Amino acid sequence: MTKFSKFNVFALVIGFTFLYLPIILLILFSFNESRLVTVWGGFSTKWYVELMHNQGIKDAAWVTIRVAFISSTVATLLGTIAGLVMTRFGNFRGRTLFSGMIYAPMVMPEVILGLSTLLMFVTLAIDRGMLTVTIAHITFSMCYVSVIIQSRMSSYDDSINEAALDLGCTPFRTFLLITFPIILPAIVSGWLLSFTMSLDDLVIASFTSGPGSTTLPMKIYSMVRLGVTPEINAVSTILVGLVTVGVITASLIGKRQKQQLAQS
Amino acid sequence: MNIKEIQIPTFLKRIFNGRNTVISMPYLWLLFLFLFPFIIVLKISFAQPILAMPPYTDLLKWGESWWPTIQASFDSYLFIFSDSLYIRAYLSSLKIALISTVLTLIIGYAIAYSVARAPTRWRGILLMIVILPFWTSFLIRVYAWIGILKTKGLLNLALISLGIIDKPLIIMNTDLAVYIGIVYSYLPFMILPLYANLEKMDMNLLEAAADLGCRPFKTFWTVTIPLSLPGILAGCFLVFIPVVGEFVIPDLLGGTRTLMIGKVLWGEFFYNRDWPVASAVAIILLALLVVPIMFYQKSQEKAIS
Numbered sequence: 001m002t003k004f005s006k007f008n009v010f011a012l013v014i015g016f017t018f019l020y021l022p023i024i025l026l027i028l029f030s031f032n033e034s035r036l037v038t039v040w041g042g043f044s045t046k047w048y049v050e051l052m053h054n055q056g057i058k059d060a061a062w063v064t065i066r067v068a069f070i071s072s073t074v075a076t077l078l079g080t081i082a083g084l085v086m087t088r089f090g091n092f093r094g095r096t097l098f099s100g101m102i103y104a105p106m107v108m109p110e111v112i113l114g115l116s117t118l119l120m121f122v123t124l125a126i127d128r129g130m131l132t133v134t135i136a137h138i139t140f141s142m143c144y145v146s147v148i149i150q151s152r153m154s155s156y157d158d159s160i161n162e163a164a165l166d167l168g169c170t171p172f173r174t175f176l177l178i179t180f181p182i183i184l185p186a187i188v189s190g191w192l193l194s195f196t197m198s199l200d201d202l203v204i205a206s207f208t209s210g211p212g213s214t215t216l217p218m219k220i221y222s223m224v225r226l227g228v229t230p231e232i233n234a235v236s237t238i239l240v241g242l243v244t245v246g247v248i249t250a251s252l253i254g255k256r257q258k259q260q261l262a263q264s
Numbered sequence: 265m266n267i268k269e270i271q272i273p274t275f276l277k278r279i280f281n282g283r284n285t286v287i288s289m290p291y292l293w294l295l296f297l298f299l300f301p302f303i304i305v306l307k308i309s310f311a312q313p314i315l316a317m318p319p320y321t322d323l324l325k326w327g328e329s330w331w332p333t334i335q336a337s338f339d340s341y342l343f344i345f346s347d348s349l350y351i352r353a354y355l356s357s358l359k360i361a362l363i364s365t366v367l368t369l370i371i372g373y374a375i376a377y378s379v380a381r382a383p384t385r386w387r388g389i390l391l392m393i394v395i396l397p398f399w400t401s402f403l404i405r406v407y408a409w410i411g412i413l414k415t416k417g418l419l420n421l422a423l424i425s426l427g428i429i430d431k432p433l434i435i436m437n438t439d440l441a442v443y444i445g446i447v448y449s450y451l452p453f454m455i456l457p458l459y460a461n462l463e464k465m466d467m468n469l470l471e472a473a474a475d476l477g478c479r480p481f482k483t484f485w486t487v488t489i490p491l492s493l494p495g496i497l498a499g500c501f502l503v504f505i506p507v508v509g510e511f512v513i514p515d516l517l518g519g520t521r522t523l524m525i526g527k528v529l530w531g532e533f534f535y536n537r538d539w540p541v542a543s544a545v546a547i548i549l550l551a552l553l554v555v556p557i558m559f560y561q562k563s564q565e566k567a568i569s
Contacts, residue, residue, distance in 0.1 A: 008378035012390065015375040019397050019451065022408035025418060029411065038411065038418055082290035087568075092287060101294040103561040107502060109509020109553070111526045112546050115533060116301035119543065122318045123304050139297045142290065150568050200401040203511055207533075217403050224407050224516060228414070236404040243399050251392060 023240060030233035047234040057235060060219035064199060067130055067215065071137035072194035078138065079145025079194075080187055084179075086146065087153035102147070105140045113140060114207030121208065128210030136208045137198040144197065145190035152186035185254050192250050196243055302550070309543035310336040320539050340544035349528070350545065354552065356523040360439065360514075361507040364446040368503050369496065371447060372454030376495075377488075379455075380462035391459060398452035406445050406516050413441050413517070437519030445513040450506075454499040457567075461495025462488075494567065501560035505553055525549055 030048075034041030051057060082102060085092075105113060117136045118128070126132060156179075164174040202217040209215060216235075223232050311320040323335060344350040379390045397405065412418045413436040420432040435441050465488070473483040489496075511526035518524070525545065532542040 004378075004381050004383060008381050011374040011378040012382075015371065015378075016393060018371075018448070019394070022405065022412060022448070023397060023400065025412065026404070026408040038414070038416055038421055078290045078293055081286060082294075085287050085290065089283065089287060092283075094291070097299075098287075098291055098294070099565060100558075100561055101298050103564055104557050105298055107505040107557055107560055109506050109511075109526060109549065111509050111511050111529045112305075112550060115529065115542060115546050116305045117297065119304045119308055119539070120297070120301040135297065139294070142293070146290070147564075147568075154568050196399050200403065202403050217401065220403055220407070221512075224403075224410070228407075228410050232407065236401070236407065239404060240400045243401075244396065247396060247399050 026233055027237045027240065030230055030237040032230055032233075035230065047230040048238075050231055051234050051238075054231070056214075057216070057219055060214050060216045063130060063213055064216040067134050067137060067205075067213075068195050068198035071134045071141060071198045072191050074134075075138045075141035075194045076145050076187060076191040079142035079190055080149050080183075082142060082146035083149025083153065086150050087156075102143045105143045106147070110201075110203035111207075114204040117204065118207040128208060128213070130209075130213040132208045132210070133205050133213060133215065136204050137194075137201060140204070141194035141197055144193050145187075148186050148190045148193070149183060152183050156182065188250065189254070192246065196246075199239070199243075305543045305546055308540055309340055309547050310338065311540045311543075312337045312339060313538050313540050318539070319537055337540075340538075340540040341548075343541060344544055344548065349523075350525075353523040353525045353528045354548070357508050357510075357525040358552070360442060360446070360524060361504050361510075364443050364450070364507055365500050365504045367443060368447050368450050368454045369500060372451055372458055372499060373496075375451075376455045376458035376462055379459055380465070387463070394455050394459075395452055402449055403512060405449055406513055409441070409445055409448065409517060410436065413444070436517065437522075439518065439522055441517040442514050442522055442524075445517040446503075446507055446510065449513065450503045453502040457498035457502065458492065458495040461492045461498075465491055494563065498560070498563055498567065501556060501563070505556050505560065508553060509549055 029038075029040075031043050031045065032039075032041055033044040033046070082098075086095075086099065086102070114136070117132075117139065121128060121132050160178055161174055164178055165171065169177070200217060201215075202221050205215045206218055206221075209218065216239075220232060220235060223229065307323055308320050311323055313319055314321055321335065321337075375394065379387060379394065382390055410417070414420075415432045415434060415436060417436065419435070420429075423429045424432065435444075469487055469491070470483055473487050474480070478486070509526045509529075510524060511530050514522050514524040514527050515530070518527075529542055529545045529549070532538050532545060
């Protein structure tokens with residue numbers, strides 16, 4: 001009963017096939033010679049070459065990377081503060097509202113978030129563009145970062161902070177020298193999550209972006225609406241590849257850090 | 265006494281101390297960019313559409329007197345409740361979200377349970393394999409299914425060449441395709457909270473039940489499932505709430521007959537350019553979801569502390 005049974009193996013094999021088969025097929029057909037996405041016409045990298053000449057996609061990719069970099073950095077800063085406030089500041093006035101504002105954006109349908117943020121920009125007469133997309137992305141990303149920090153802090157040993165404070169360390173120095181290095185892996189994974197979420201977002205970006213700030217998902221979406229082409233498969237493959245390499249690298253760094261901590 | 269301390273009034277010092285400054289940074293950001301926009305959406309839902317930029321009337325009209333007159337119009341709400349399309353879209357969204365949450369729970373539970381029962385040294389890598397697709401773009405994962413489910417797609421091609429069917433199955437642009445897309449995209453959101461819960465479960469309880477003669481299947485129903493209820497609830501909220509307002513999946517995989525409120529809102533905003541009706545649709549959707557969202561927040565707070 002408590003052992004790893006045949007049913008468990010079966011569930012994992014079926015589950016992993018379901019999760020990975022669509023992505024593997026997508027990657028496979030990006031190397032298809034034929035324009036049809038279902039008939040194999042031989043190996044070719046011509047869709048990647050074509051992609052390199054597609055100025056629209058290159059512009060959109062550049063916009064997306066800049067938005068993702070800035071929004072994830074600011075979101076990590078604000079989200080880390082929010083996570084620490086929630087776990088270490090005890091009770092303060094408006095804590096319930098604060099907690100609500102952190103959890104709600106994570107489940108709130110994207111169409112509502114996109115519409116409400118856009119209407120606020122319009123009311124304040126702020127022109128839509130890269131800045132508005134960036135601000136909108138910071139808002140939902142910081143909530144995810146805050147939750148990651150909160151769950152890291154829940155297993156944090158308070159006595160080491162107390163020891164530092166007892167020995168005359170100021171609260172700020174205690175944070176910098178003790179808390180920060182310990183929660184750094186959580187901060188890094190919060191940044192990575194924010195970055196990929198900004199990279200992925202279609203709905204909120206569609207609402208809040210203006211002319212000249214089309215993001216890559218918006219570009220891909222408009223191409224998909226016109227039909228399935230190997231070129232979309234090619235750009236998807238590049239994105240999947242980048243994210244996979246990034247996530248695996250990050251988890252390897254995290255593992256090594258853990259081992260170093262265990263050794264010291 | 266220090267001169268500096270005399271110059272700053274105590275109440276100001278109390279407001280602008282380090283602690284409050286730190287709290288105020290994320291607090292003000294969320295207040296201003298998450299909560300305040302909803303007040304604007306509420307305001308615009310009571311306006312009327314006009315051909316201008318921005319395309320709605322002002323709620324407050326400044327006349328000759330020094331106070332403004334309020335011009336609230338309930339037209340958008342009346343319109344939504346008089347046209348059965350909107351009501352049906354809300355109900356159909358709730359139905360699709362409910363069914364797909366149950367499907368995701370069944371599949372997700374089997375996977376999370378199996379990962380949690382795997383030998384300890386495998387768990388990390390197995391969980392990593394489960395989460396990896398979650399990091400890749402949502403849009404791309406939905407797009408991948410178009411090539412598979414199309415009438416001349418890979419699934420039909422495979423089934424016909426294997427001789428299982430002789431006419432292609434019509435899955436693309438139906439509700440079935442939407443269910444497949446939702447289950448596929450939201451599976452990691454279900455597996456993560458379930459796994460976190462199942463991994464911590466005390467195995468002694470299961471062994472005790474087995475020792476006392478309880479059969480594995482009954483142990484599963486009477487011990488494992490009740491113990492994992494917090495994980496089940498968290499996973500179901502994480503899937504159900506966003507799926508009710510889902511736009512990308514019904515738009516790309518569903519057909520013209522697939523009614524979902526996220527698609528309706530998108531259409532009102534981008535194609536009809538009726539901002540007041542789009543706002544009213546959003547306010548009603550929010551009203552439907554506010555109770556589940558509060559339950560979710562409470563359960564998460566409990567889980568973390």
